[in-house]
Amino acid sequence: MSWLFENFSDVWALAVTHVALSVPPILLGLIISVPLGWFAHRYRWGRGTLLTIAGLLYTIPSLALIIAMPTILGTQILDPINLIAALTLYAVALLVRTAADAFDQVSPQVLDAATALGYGPWRRFWQVQFPLAAPIIIAGTRVVSSSTVSLVTLGALVGMSGLGYLFTDGTQRSFPFEIGVGIVGTVLIALIFDLIIVLIGKALLPWSRTRRVRAKTNAETLEVTTNA
Amino acid sequence: MIEFDGISKRFPDGTLAVDNFSLRLPSREITVFVGSSGSGKTTLLRMINRMVEPTSGRILIDDEDVAQLNPVTLRRRIGYVMQNSGLLPHRTVLQNIATVPLLNRVPRAEAVARARELMDTVGLDAAFANRYPAELSGGQQQRVGVARGLAVNPNILLMDEPFGAVDPIVRRELQEELLRLQQELAKTIVFVTHDIDEAFLLGDHVTILARGGQIAQHGTPDEILSNPASEFVADFIGADRGRRALTLRESNGRTLVVDGTGRIAGVLGAETATGPVSVGAGGRDEHLGEITLGTEAAEAPHEVAPAVNDAPTASGVPEVDTPR
Missing domain, CATH: 3.40.50.300 (P-loop containing nucleotide triphosphate hydrolases)
Structure with a gap:
């Protein structure tokens, strides 16, 4: 434990780097996946192609992908962009399918009603279709967030910073406590990310909670009447 | 328009x-x-x-x-x-x-x-x-x-x-x-x-x-x-069958209106002092009121008051379920 106190500022710096490396792939993955998912939802032929590519992407071993990145992108070997690009690809691979499913489950009747009310296509997407797909997209983002935070540790194997450094360093020095600190730190970051995403979801989508209320009681109409 | x-x-x-x-x-x-x-x-x-x-x-x-x-x-x-x-x-x-x-x-x-x-x-x-x-x-x-x-x-x-x-x-x-x-x-x-x-x-x-x-x-x-x-x-519209094919039948001194399925649809208005003469709220229910009568009743000039609405059936006639 004293090791942690003595080295806390170093561990903290690694944790900050870890967060800095985790956030861009999650956000980029989200930004890229939503339009792709919409495309897969909208066009049948696009769906097969996109989802197959996404599936294949995910089967590439992560370490191999990270190592191959400098060659593909023409970047320096130690450039953090390599890691961010590789993890973004994984995030997209996971999220495209989720986003497509999310758009699939939005009731076509509701979209039809929105058109009948006088929503133009663009406004309809942002104000109706996307918000209604959002709960599932958020659920998918939680998975991607956890997986990204844990995959960032792999960066240490190719010389990048982050809590993964505690794994490699602890292994070389045969110092399990350091490895334990790395694991606990990574899990903590993942949990905090998850919490943040859940809170954002609750703030943006207050209506999605009412479904659970409804599922709980079939006597809902009765309750509504008495409350009125 | x-x-x-x-x-x-x-x-x-x-x-x-x-x-x-x-x-x-x-x-x-x-x-x-x-x-x-x-x-x-x-x-x-x-x-x-x-x-x-x-x-x-x-x-x-x-x-x-x-x-x-x-x-x-x-x-x-x-x-x-x-x-x-x-x-x-x-x-x-x-x-x-x-x-x-x-x-x-x-x-x-x-x-x-x-x-x-x-x-x-x-x-x-x-x-x-x-x-x-x-x-x-x-x-x-x-x-x-x-x-x-x-x-x-x-x-x-x-x-x-x-x-x-x-x-x-x-x-x-x-x-x-x-x-x-x-x-x-x-x-x-x-x-x-x-x-x-x-x-x-x-x-x-x-x-x-x-x-x-x-x-x-x-x-x-x-x-x-x-x-x-x-x-x-x-x-x-089912004009000649079911609920719209109405005929008249005398019973206990009153004229009942019977629909094509044999059910009592109502009581003929003029004969029932206490019964509903016209049924329903507003003037709109006339569409249902002026249901075509079957040939046996074609000469009857009375207004027919079918019990298809939820109006009170003061005449004691059983309410007829409206088939939907």
Whole structure:
């Protein structure tokens, strides 16, 4: 434990780097996946192609992908962009399918009603279709967030910073406590990310909670009447 | 006035949903399109606000060709009420009703105040204002749908089987509510249904559609019931059978009206001092009251008071279930 106190500022710096490396792939993955998912939802032929590519992407071993990145992108070997690009690809691979499913489950009747009310296509997407797909997209983002935070540790194997450094360093020095600190730190970051995403979801989508209320009681109409 | 002028619609899969349909719908009255599925009734309705584009022909609203209008602006000035309400599940009742005024950039406070007024108009308790649609019963959702359709105070209200998914008692309530509203608001309403009873109850004019949007008959309910234009119409409205084929029968000094299934439909009005002479609220139920009598009673000049409404049956006649 004293090791942690003595080295806390170093561990903290690694944790900050870890967060800095985790956030861009999650956000980029989200930004890229939503339009792709919409495309897969909208066009049948696009769906097969996109989802197959996404599936294949995910089967590439992560370490191999990270190592191959400098060659593909023409970047320096130690450039953090390599890691961010590789993890973004994984995030997209996971999220495209989720986003497509999310758009699939939005009731076509509701979209039809929105058109009948006088929503133009663009406004309809942002104000109706996307918000209604959002709960599932958020659920998918939680998975991607956890997986990204844990995959960032792999960066240490190719010389990048982050809590993964505690794994490699602890292994070389045969110092399990350091490895334990790395694991606990990574899990903590993942949990905090998850919490943040859940809170954002609750703030943006207050209506999605009412479904659970409804599922709980079939006597809902009765309750509504008495409350009125 | 809405005018269909030689409208045809062929869908990409080759089906001819509507074939050369022409009709004028008068302003400030309810016109009901009734027909079974495949009659093109919903397609016709959705062409008015350009949800469906005709393959050929024109639709004019007050002599203005809708094809010349921007579809989004056009839709924002036409009320639309659909089956299962089509409410936006992520918006509260109040937000749903205020949707179109807000799209039209009406100031928020004004739109919300108007939405509250409309909740009252359609008989929704103010306590529902901040609830989400999923927390409401089917009938309540449908009321929200009607309120939303009225929110921009449109001249035209399109209603696509709006009461099709609610139970019969609630449906009856909503139908009466619509008639009450229409007396106050006098909108041009186009109402689509497959339920002939609903058509006769609500319609000032009824258009009976056969396959491919062919007009089997168009007229007031009275005209159609008293003079069905064809076998098809007679069969569709069931003029010579079931609930509409009424005959008279003497029993205990009173004249009972018996329908085609042998059930007691009511008591003949003039004979019953205590019984209901005319049934139902408002003057609209005459459509149901003037049901054609069978030949045995053709000479009877009396007014028939069928017990199809929920009016009190003071004469002690068993209430007759309305087959739906």
